Every structure is written in structure tokens, then in C-alpha cells.
Amino acid sequence: MSAARAIEADGLVRVFGKSLRAVDGIDLAVAPGEIYGFLGPNGAGKSTTVLMLTTLLPPTAGSARVAGFDVVREGAAVRAAIGAALQEAALDPLLTGREHLRLQTALHGLPRAERGTRVGELLERVGLTEAADRKVGGYSGGMKRRLDLALALVHEPSILFLDEPTTGLDIQSRSALWEEVARLAKDEGVTVFLTTQYLEEADVLADRVGIIDHGHIVAEGTPAALKAEIGRPTVDAEPANPGDREAFARVLARFGEPTQGSPRGVAVRLADHDGLAGVVRALDAENLPVANILLHAPSLDDVFLAKTGRSLEGAVEDPEPVGA
Amino acid sequence: MNDFAAHVVHLGRRSVLRTLRQPISVFPSLLFPLILLAVNVAGLDRATLLPGFPTDSYLDFALAFTFMQGTLFAAINAGTDLGRDIETGFLNRLALTPVRGMAMVAGQLAGAVALGLIQAAVFLSVGVIAGARIEAGVAGALVVVALSVLMALGFGAIGAVMALRTGSGETVQGLFPVLFALLFLSSMNLPRNIIDIDWFRQAATYNPVSYLIEAIRSLVIEGWNGQALALGFGMATGIAVLALAVAALSLRTRLVRT
Numbered sequence: 290m291s292a293a294r295a296i297e298a299d300g301l302v303r304v305f306g307k308s309l310r311a312v313d314g315i316d317l318a319v320a321p322g323e324i325y326g327f328l329g330p331n332g333a334g335k336s337t338t339v340l341m342l343t344t345l346l347p348p349t350a351g352s353a354r355v356a357g358f359d360v361v362r363e364g365a366a367v368r369a370a371i372g373a374a375l376q377e378a379a380l381d382p383l384l385t386g387r388e389h390l391r392l393q394t395a396l397h398g399l400p401r402a403e404r405g406t407r408v409g410e411l412l413e414r415v416g417l418t419e420a421a422d423r424k425v426g427g428y429s430g431g432m433k434r435r436l437d438l439a440l441a442l443v444h445e446p447s448i449l450f451l452d453e454p455t456t457g458l459d460i461q462s463r464s465a466l467w468e469e470v471a472r473l474a475k476d477e478g479v480t481v482f483l484t485t486q487y488l489e490e491a492d493v494l495a496d497r498v499g500i501i502d503h504g505h506i507v508a509e510g511t512p513a514a515l516k517a518e519i520g521r522p523t524v525d526a527e528p529a530n531p532g533d534r535e536a537f538a539r540v541l542a543r544f545g546e547p548t549q550g551s552p553r554g555v556a557v558r559l560a561d562h563d564g565l566a567g568v569v570r571a572l573d574a575e576n577l578p579v580a581n582i583l584l585h586a587p588s589l590d591d592v593f594l595a596k597t598g599r600s601l602e603g604a605v606e607d608p609e610p611v612g613a
Numbered sequence: 614m615n616d617f618a619a620h621v622v623h624l625g626r627r628s629v630l631r632t633l634r635q636p637i638s639v640f641p642s643l644l645f646p647l648i649l650l651a652v653n654v655a656g657l658d659r660a661t662l663l664p665g666f667p668t669d670s671y672l673d674f675a676l677a678f679t680f681m682q683g684t685l686f687a688a689i690n691a692g693t694d695l696g697r698d699i700e701t702g703f704l705n706r707l708a709l710t711p712v713r714g715m716a717m718v719a720g721q722l723a724g725a726v727a728l729g730l731i732q733a734a735v736f737l738s739v740g741v742i743a744g745a746r747i748e749a750g751v752a753g754a755l756v757v758v759a760l761s762v763l764m765a766l767g768f769g770a771i772g773a774v775m776a777l778r779t780g781s782g783e784t785v786q787g788l789f790p791v792l793f794a795l796l797f798l799s800s801m802n803l804p805r806n807i808i809d810i811d812w813f814r815q816a817a818t819y820n821p822v823s824y825l826i827e828a829i830r831s832l833v834i835e836g837w838n839g840q841a842l843a844l845g846f847g848m849a850t851g852i853a854v855l856a857l858a859v860a861a862l863s864l865r866t867r868l869v870r871t
Contacts, residue, residue, distance in 0.1 A: 344709075347869060362871075368710070379705060383635065384627065396710040
């Protein structure tokens with residue numbers, strides 16, 4: 290393994306009980322400064338992987354190095370190099386945001402004189418200065434997640450693990466967190482390992498995405514490459530007159546191969562990415578009125594569907610037995 | 614101060630803050646023992662007429678029991694708080710810092726110790742105001758406080774063990790009746806030598822709680838009784854050492870960081 294990689298895993302396995310293989314031999318290679326999106330449904334093995342990489346759970350087999358340190362033999366060195374915001378913001382509702390940060394700075398051994406400054410900086414960065422002296426029990430979900438992020442950054446880690454950081458957040462809070470994570474990677478060179486079950490999150494944030502299902506990585510690459518790999522856009526045209534379906538099918542067949550469309554529409558996978566204008570012109574030339582026309586670009590869900598045979602949007606399984 | 618001690622202090626501060634910010638936990642632990650004391654004193658005062666009863670004031674006799682009952686509340690609070698930390702993932706957050714496992718538990722017990730201290734001060738004050746007389750004087754009262762704190766530490770560690778074993782604050786609370794039963798199978802209401810029922814006297818004799826209560830009671834009604842104090846402090850220390858050792862073992866199972 291190379292220390293030039295921020296995170297590396299080789300055949301990482303975690304078995305719970307006698308036979309439940311939550312993580313079943315995954316390989317990872319994340320470059321410094323990269324945002325790596327680990328995408329998969331509930332129960333796929335994302336959180337178990339994060340627990341192993343953050344030293345909180347020993348692997349059953351395989352090996353992993355984080356920041357150049359072995360996660361089993363050099364746990365303390367790994368922990369010194371990483372920050373982590375694990376699933377569900379683990380906060381004490383009876384402490385204030387400032388008290389959380391002060392405790393974290395003290396436990397990480399920051400000199401007393403620097404603690405106040407660092408706490409102030411972090412509160413400012415995550416927009417919690419005004420709420421700093423309120424008990425966390427009164428914080429919104431977004432505020433808790435931002436505090437969670439600030440706590441993970443107390444000791445200026447070079448690698449950040451975020452386990453489903455935006456689950457349950459509203460769009461505004463989600464966007465704010467995305468901005469901060471992107472800024473950390475871009476401006477400060479922090480490597481981010483982000484698990485998510487949101488396609489959009491992986492698409493927007495991640496430089497590269499690993500798709501995990503049943504403990505296996507089923508696809509890996511940049512979002513654009515993964516989408517390009519599974520195919521071209523689909524156009525789905527619905528005739529204004531239901532009797533025109535056959536004529537629609539004939540015209541659309543000139544632009545690509547037929548595929549499954551909407552119940553009243555006719556769909557083809559376009560042979561090239563600029564085919565939509567041609568389809569519109571051809572239908573117009575044939576005097577075929579259109580009720581509705583949709584261009585469906587491939588999404589990461591399509592990638593997931595292509596790789597696993599089912600849609601990520603509905604692929605909710607039993608929660609992972611982490612920490613069992 | 615070394616890192617371990619510093620971590621205990623920081624986590625202890627958090628634990629004390631948590632305890633003081635939960636009046637719903639603090640008040641019952643102060644109020645219920647005093648209510649039970651009032652009920653017992655009102656209902657059992659004639660027990661002082663029994664031959665061999667060591668004092669003519671049932672208040673003096675029963676005051677010691679409040680400290681023991683308060684200790685159980687402290688234990689349950691410590692266990693519940695640690696159980697919640699496990700449930701919410703806060704323990705994992707701490708596990709990602711350089712803090713050693715035992716510092717986490719020791720810090721958590723600071724809240725129990727603080728509560729034990731508050732309880733001892735309140736129970737002593739209320740007892741004296743109600744007419745109790747501490748035969749061992751002010752120094753004896755301080756020894757009562759010291760023993761209460763040691764008891765809170767030991768039973769708090771038992772609460773921590775329960776939390777580490779079950780990983781649930783609610784389960785720890787559910788175990789309260791079991792611990793409470795231990796109290797009633799002791800010499801809390803009568804001196805062991807005048808308990809008439811054989812099995813009950815035997816149970817009270819084997820129950821370490823009896824010796825904790827009797828040590829405090831001796832300071833209130835007798836003055837300085839070296840044997841009672843040695844047994845009381847010995848039991849309290851033994852319970853604390855044993856419970857902390859089991860807590861350390863339980864922590865190794867619960868906290869599997871590499």
C-alpha cells in the first residue's frame with residue numbers, strides 16, 4: 290500500500306455473528322484532497338466500513354491504512370489524523386455548543402490558551418456563534434449537524450469521515466453543509482470520505498463515487514464516468530392522440546433503440562446526446578402532435594439499477610448491525 | 614497534571630454539569646430518601662422501646678439509611694447517563710479522541726460523586742434541623758460525608774457496569790428495583806441483633822449494605838466506633854475497587870477501538 294493515498298483498503302471484511310458479512314471484501318483507494326462518496330442503501334455496509342476505517346471496529350479480515358497508518362496496529366495514530374461525524378449527531382443535549390467544543394479541544398490536548406480562539410473560529414465557520422451558549426437539546430437538526438462537523442474539525446484533521454451527514458436535513462441545511470464540505474476539500478486540502486444514500490449528494494459533492502451493495506463495491510468512478518458507462522439519455526414522448534403510438538414508435542426508432550418508457554409514452558435510448566432536437570423536428574415533420582416529451586439523462590440511480598438490478602431509491606434494507 | 618488526570622477532570626466537569634442540569638434527577642434523589650425517613654420515623658418510632666435497641670431516637674437510628682438510598686440514586690444516575698452516551702454515540706465520539714477508556718468511566722463517575730456530596734450535605738443538614746444529634750460531632754459529620762462519597766463512587770461504578778453491559782440507559786433504570794431490594798434485606802430498619810427472623814438476620818449479615826449503614830449509624834448514635842467504621846470503609850472500598858475493575862473489563866468489551 291502507498292502512503293501517498295489518504296485511505297486504502299484491501300479486501301476489508303467485517304462479519305457479525307457467525308455468518309452476516311456486513312462488509313465483504315472491499316478495496317478502496319482515496320487520494321489526498323479527494324471527496325469520495327460512498328453511496329448505497331441502508332444496510333449496504335457503509336457505516337460498518339466507516340467504523341472500521343475510523344478504528345472503532347476491528348475488521349474480521351483484510352487490511353486498511355488511513356493517513357498512512359494501519360487501522361488495527363496504529364489506531365491511535367489514525368485517530369490523531371482523522372475527524373469523524375458519525376451517523377446521528379452524537380451530542381449531549383444538556384451541554385451548550387461552546388461547552389461541546391471546549392471539551393473536544395481539551396480532550397484533543399490543545400493548549401489552554403488556544404482553546405478559546407479555536408472554539409470561536411469553529412463556531413464562526415459553522416454559523417453557530419449566536420447559538421453557542423444555548424443547550425444543544427434546543428438546536429435544530431441542521432444546527433446539530435453543523436456542530437457535529439465543527440467537533441470533527443477541532444484538531445485540524447487531514448481526513449474527514451462523514452457518515453450520512455445530511456440525513457433528515459431540510460434542503461437549505463443540506464446545501465449549507467455541502468458548501469462547507471466542498472470548501473474544506475478545495476481550500477484546505479482535507480480528504481473527505483462521505484457516506485450517503487442520497488444520489489444528489491454524491492453527484493454534487495463527490496469527485497469519485499463508490500457504490501456499495503450487500504457489502505460489495507459494485508461500481509466506482511467519477512459520477513460522470515459512471516453515468517456514461519451505463520448509457521445514453523432516453524427520450525420518452527407521449528402522443529397527444531393515443532392512436533399515434535405506432536407512428537411515434539416508427540419515428541423514434543430512427544434515433545435509437547426502443548426502451549421501457551412511461552405507460553402512455555414511447556421511449557428510445559438516444560444514439561447520440563444531441564438527439565432530442567432531431568426527435569422534436571421529426572415528429573413535427575410527420576405532423577404528429579405531442580402531449581409530453583421528456584429527456585431522461587442517466588443518473589447514479591440508473592447506475593445502481595444497472596449494477597444491482599434494482600433502484601437505489603427503493604432499496605431500503607435492514608439497518609446495519611454496527612456496534613453490535 | 615498528566616493526560617489521564619486531565620481527561621478525568623474535563624469529563625468529570627461535564628458529568629457534574631449534566632447532573633446539576635437535570636433537576637428531575639437531582640430532586641428525587643434528595644426528596645425520596647427524606648420522605649421515606651419521615652415515614653419511617655413517624656411509623657416506627659416505638660421500635661426504640663425494643664430491648665437492645667441502641668438509641669431512644671428512631672430519627673438518629675434511621676438517618677443513616679437516607680445516605681444509602683441516596684447512593685443508589687447516584688448509581689442509577691451514573692449508569693443512566695453512561696447508557697445514554699452509548700446509545701447516542703457520544704461514547705464513540707470520545708473514543709475518537711486520545712482519551713483512555715478508564716478516564717471516560719472515571720469522568721462519568723464524577724457526577725455520581727458530586728451528587729453523593731450534595732446528598733450527604735442535605736441529609737445531614739435536614740437530619741440535624743429535625744433534631745438528630747451526631748454523637749461523633751463535626752468531625753464525625755465530615756467522616757459521614759467522606760463515606761457517602763466513597764459509597765457513591767462504588768455504587769456509581771456498579772451503575773456504569775450495568776450501562777456498559779446493557780448499552781441502554783433505560784435498562785439501567787429498570788434495574789433500580791433490584792438494587793433497592795438489597796437495601797431492604799439489610800439492617801436499615803432494625804439492628805441485626807434484634808432481627809427476630811433467622812433468614813432475614815442472616816441475609817442482613819451477609820449483605821454489605823448493612824455495614825455501610827451501620828458505619829454511618831455508629832457515628833450518629835455512638836460516636837467513634839473503630840470496628841463499625843473499619844467494616845464500613847472496608848466494604849465501601851471493596852465495592853468501589855471491585856466495581857471499577859469490572860467496569861474496566863466491561864469497557865474492553867464495549868469499546869472495541871483498535
